[in-house]
Amino acid sequence: MQRFQGSPRSVLSTLLLVLVMGLLLYPGLKNIAVYLFSAITGNYISGTHSVVFLSCPNEQVGKVIARTIVEKKLAACVSILPKVFSIYNWDSEITETTEVLMVLKTRTSKIHRLTEFISGSRVE
Known part of the structure; x- marks a missing residue:
């Protein structure tokens, strides 16, 4: 088993970057997911x-x-x-x-x- 070879500071900054990117992309990803769900299932979703x-x-x-x-x-x-x-x-x-x-x-x-x-x- 290979261990991650980075300093705790770089690991923390990478996790923080991933978290911030996830929060910034969430509204767009949510809209895409709602649209796809509605198109595939034919179910009505509020706001569409x-x-x-x-x-x-x-x-x-x-x-x-x-x-x-x-x-x-x-x-x-x-x-x-x-x-x-x-x-x-x-x-x-x-x-x-x-x-x-x-x-x-x-x-x-x-x-x-x-x-x-x-x-x-x-x-x-």
Whole structure:
């Protein structure tokens, strides 16, 4: 059996370095492990999926946006709830209107791309 040939100080500094590296990498490693577990088992893990609410002026516009979002795989499913009555402040005036509410089910990791897509969408 061969013994480690280092001073106690070098052994301690090596252990400290390994501990610090482990603590620094832990959040990233945890996220990878959670993602892999979810992908392999198909089980839901808190924080990996999100629901997004989006309103549109009418059902026709909602369908176009929903179909495009699903085609681009930015959401797994989009549900459209018709005739939602909304009251909101616009240009310092209280406005009342009917619109449709869209409920998008997606992975949390896709929220940024989904938001960018929605912000840049213009449907005529």
